[in-house]
Structure formats: C-alpha cells, structure tokens
Amino acid sequence: MLNDLDPLLHSQLRLGIMSLLISLESAEFIFLREKTNSTAGNLSVQLDKLSEAGYIKIEKSFKGKKPLTTCKITRKGIKAFEDYVNTLKQYIHK
Amino acid sequence: MLNDLDPLLHSQLRLGIMSLLISLESAEFIFLREKTNSTAGNLSVQLDKLSEAGYIKIEKSFKGKKPLTTCKITRKGIKAFEDYVNTLKQYIHK
DNA sequence: GTAAAATAGTTTATAATATAAACCAAAAAT
DNA sequence: ATTTTTGGTTTATATTATAAACTATTTTAC
Numbered sequence: 001m002l003n004d005l006d007p008l009l010h011s012q013l014r015l016g017i018m019s020l021l022i023s024l025e026s027a028e029f030i031f032l033r034e035k036t037n038s039t040a041g042n043l044s045v046q047l048d049k050l051s052e053a054g055y056i057k058i059e060k061s062f063k064g065k066k067p068l069t070t071c072k073i074t075r076k077g078i079k080a081f082e083d084y085v086n087t088l089k090q091y092i093h094k
Numbered sequence: 095m096l097n098d099l100d101p102l103l104h105s106q107l108r109l110g111i112m113s114l115l116i117s118l119e120s121a122e123f124i125f126l127r128e129k130t131n132s133t134a135g136n137l138s139v140q141l142d143k144l145s146e147a148g149y150i151k152i153e154k155s156f157k158g159k160k161p162l163t164t165c166k167i168t169r170k171g172i173k174a175f176e177d178y179v180n181t182l183k184q185y186i187h188k
Numbered sequence: 189g190t191a192a193a194a195t196a197g198t199t200t201a202t203a204a205t206a207t208a209a210a211c212c213a214a215a216a217a218t
Numbered sequence: 219a220t221t222t223t224t225g226g227t228t229t230a231t232a233t234t235a236t237a238a239a240c241t242a243t244t245t246t247a248c
Contacts, residue, residue: 019096035096039207041227044227067224092182136236138197138198163196163197
C-alpha cells in the first residue's frame, strides 16, 4: 500500500541537492550551498553520502588556484529520484 | 527558492499516518499500524508527536473491554499537510 | 480454573541522522 | 605581514526514528 521512501532521498537537504542536479545536470559546491541555504559542513557530508550511493559524481579540481567541487547526477541517481517521486505520490495525493 | 519542509511531516511514518487520515477522517490504531506497516511502539510515539503538534486528535475509549485508540486529523493538520505538499512540489517537479 | 498466549497499547533504550561547530589550507585584502 | 575570506573537510552534538522491553487486560487451551 504505502511503499518505503528511499531514506537517502527522504532528507530535505539531499532531496534539494538532487532536485537541483536533476534539472541542471552539473553544479558547483558554492552554487548548491546558496540554493539549498545549507552550511558548507552539512552540504559536504550530504554530498558524500549521495556520492557513496552512486547517485551523484563529484569532481574536485581548481578554478584558478581555488578548489572547485563540481557535482553531477548519475543515471542511477536519476532513476532513484524518479522512483522516490513516484512513491511519494502514494503519500501526497489520496 | 527551496522552502523548508515541515519536519513534523517530513518523516515516512508520520507522513503515512497523515496521508491515511486525510482521506479517512478517522482511523483506529490497529488500522494505522497495518496500513503503515509500522510497529506499535513507533506508531504510538509518532501519533503522540502529531497530537502534541495539534495535527491530529487522539481519543482513547474501549471496544468492548479492549482499549481503542481512534485518531482524527484536525483542521490545523489538514492545513499543515497541504502546505507540506505544496512545498514538496518545489522539490519534486522542476 | 489457571497457565499460556494474544491484544492493544506505552515507555525506555539504542541506533541512525542531520546539523552545527571547529578546524584546515590557501588566497585575497588591509 | 597579519587579518579576513574562500572553499571546503572532519568531528562532535543534538535530534530522530526505531526497536526492544514492558504493562495490563483478555482470550484461548488445557
């Protein structure tokens, strides 16, 4: 009846990250921090979790001489997000 | 941009409870436990939280000689649920 | 009729999670 | 040259969800 919601996505910050990445395909750490209104620490932790799950890919490089962390959603991440949304619909309408 | 999700509703079990109550208007403890597939202990705790927030009203009576806990969603609960769903839409479509 | 098991929960303890605070290295500004 | 800012990571803490243990009554089985 009510299916389980992927706990990795059922978190405000991680869902926000995924929500942004699904429409952008690529985003920088700072951008994500601003859009999600999160602290750098929290964002760092949650990005790692999404990365470890294979939902996103994180690339660390340099913009000039400053570190630059860039994130992309993976095919697996897109699938997980879509599944999550479909499951959620059982909860929010009807 | 991305508004905060009411943490009281952003929990699988509590959301499930509210989802059921919003279409049923009244449900018994046992019914909720079965439909949400939760343990009695967890359900008891989460019902209390929803009750303390004023999102549901809990009535304890007896069915014959067995205790009977009946739950109803309140107007405040309905409003909170609707707000939650609207906020959630920012996350899941777009 | 009494011991065992089931019902309908509550309370308490534990594990997991999210978040914030503290920290680090390098770069830019004063 | 030292203070501040940038772009993060790591660690500690507070919150949460969940499970386990418990209670009281009530059936059921012997």
